[in-house]
Amino acid sequence: MTTLAKPLTALAALAFLLAVLTNFTGPIMGTVAEGFSRACNNLALLAIALTLAFARPVVGRSTTLP
Numbered sequence: 001m002t003t004l005a006k007p008l009t010a011l012a013a014l015a016f017l018l019a020v021l022t023n024f025t026g027p028i029m030g031t032v033a034e035g036f037s038r039a040c041n042n043l044a045l046l047a048i049a050l051t052l053a054f055a056r057p058v059v060g061r062s063t064t065l066p
Contacts, residue, residue: 005047012043 019036022028028036 005050008043008047012040015040
């Protein structure tokens, strides 16, 4: 599942760029900048959630500070 996080991150970056472009040029395909910005946030949160949910625990590392 963590391999799915990389395409989601790429789509989030694309949505962010579309939000910035839409902010300067006006609505693209009838969608305002806030729609692309919300899509960017949701895709990034999905990628973070997948990475945290399916991350392998690190074994053998000390949790105390030196």
